[in-house]
Amino acid sequence: MKPANRVERVPPSGIRRFFELAEEQDDIISLGVGEPDFTAPWATREAAIASLEQGKTSYTANRGRRDLREAIGETVDQRYDLSYDPDEEVLVTAGASEAVDLAFRAFVDPGDTVAVAQPCYVSYVPGVQFAGGEVCPVPTRREDKFKLTREVLADAGADEAEMLVMCYPNNPTGATMTREELGEVAAFAREHDLTVVSDEIYAELSYEHEHTSIATLPGMRERTIVINGFSKAYAMTGLRLGYALAPAEATTAMNRVHQYTMLSAPTTAQYAALEGLASCDGVVDEMVTQYDRRRNLVLSRFEEMGIDCFRASGAFYAFPAAPWDDAEAFAEALIEEVNVAAVPGTAFGEGGNGHLRVSYATGMDDLKEALNRLEQFVDTHETNPKA
Ligand code: PMP
Structure with a gap:
């Protein structure tokens, strides 16, 4: 059966490949997800x-x-x-x-x-x-x-x-x-x-x-x-x-x-x-407070690590510049070497080049651990392999 042309011309989602890579690793912490880590109230x-x-x-x-x-x-x-x-x-x-x-x-x-x-x-x-x-x-x-x-x-x-x-x-x-x-x-x-x-x-x-x-x-x-x-x-x-x-x-x-x-x-x-x-207003407010705490943590840790990130003010994402020129290579190495998944900005269309989407819809303990691993990765890869 031949799918319709309008279906064939649409490529598979660019996010998928990173999830597949992440699935191959044990002990992965995913900062790649686009959904709340909370359960519905x-x-x-x-x-x-x-x-x-x-x-x-x-x-x-x-x-x-x-x-x-x-x-x-x-x-x-x-x-x-x-x-x-x-x-x-x-x-x-x-x-x-x-x-x-x-x-x-x-x-x-x-x-x-x-x-x-x-x-x-x-x-x-x-x-x-x-x-x-x-x-x-x-x-x-x-x-x-x-x-x-x-x-x-x-x-x-x-x-x-x-x-x-x-x-x-x-x-x-x-x-x-x-x-x-x-x-x-x-x-x-x-x-x-x-x-x-x-x-x-x-x-x-x-x-x-x-x-x-x-x-x-x-x-x-x-x-x-x-x-x-x-x-x-x-x-x-x-x-x-x-x-x-x-x-x-x-x-x-x-x-x-x-x-x-x-x-x-x-x-x-x-x-x-x-x-x-x-x-459920109260439960929603509590989730929002938690996201905001995580947002502040992520932004301040990025700053300490020297990762350039504008001050994200909504949703549950930060969008830092990837420390390497090639954001995809950085995201791949991050998964392979320290088991942390983030999605390269190119998956989201134009304007996202050179950036990473980091989701903080992840529990505080995992988030802290992922940020520690990221810091360790950044510290041990100071040179830009693709530069
Ligand atoms: N719009 C945006 C911007 C989203 O991030 C998402 C979910 N990732 C959706 C729509 C889809 O939401 P829903 O689960 O309600 O279909």
Whole structure:
């Protein structure tokens, strides 16, 4: 059987190879993972179990349970000043991943150009390509702390695009953007009539300033699809629950795809998420505090080791410059010699060259041990083998 061309032209994920390398080693500490090391709050698991005991094993409404949509609407209003009608403007999906995919499938025609701020989460580029779109990479720059600016958008030719995909707090860089900084991006989007897909799955994990959604800027609500979900803040990756917030025409178009391809998001997970929103603020706050402690540790240890790293302010990633010119060779040697896995920045598209994604979604003891091993590695390899 011959796979379709649009499938064949998409390469396998660049992250996989490093996970495979890591799997071959014993005693590996992975700073490569993109998911919380915490378990979902007990109350959410209990609610999931109770729903199963009560036999809640059917489909839900295509858009998701009404009570969950209402709770999502109330929560995003309180936390991010986002006001969306639960009946028409909230769509519950199988993870944020499905919401991102639906945005592409509902709004990208073959040949449309989608500007993608990079380095970025690995699913955007393939998602655009599966939908038949062309990707216009917008490489953000270390000197801008990997923020999206009018200048990088213009330099990349994003004015020619139909859509812009962005993610702050960012995976893989840990960058965040303030309301003021987002203003420039919003102005560019308005001037060039771009639809914006804003992946805000790390919204809860913004350590140095309040998270602002670009949809709250003037003239942006009507052109933005906000993506969020429960995987990160609620440590619920395996339960597969996310959502999209957008004007009614947009969620209706996305739901047209969703109702045929997914029918409804996992029912058990919807009960867990509902409980998460109702009673787990304290547990989420505690996880955020832990991440922030780890962030400070990672950044200060990098500084002591002489590893150049901008001050990551969100998500659970730091994005240091690799001590060697060849970040891939560095990451490979780090795995082979001291059993610590980090992912080279090239796996996340343009702009990530020469960097490493270091995830601190790892328990404090392992994190400390991994940093000690990294220090030992850096100390014993002072020369740059590829220089
Ligand atoms: N967006 C970003 C930026 C992510 O990092 C991830 C998970 N690594 C996702 C979306 C996918 O989230 P979900 O588990 O909700 O599909």
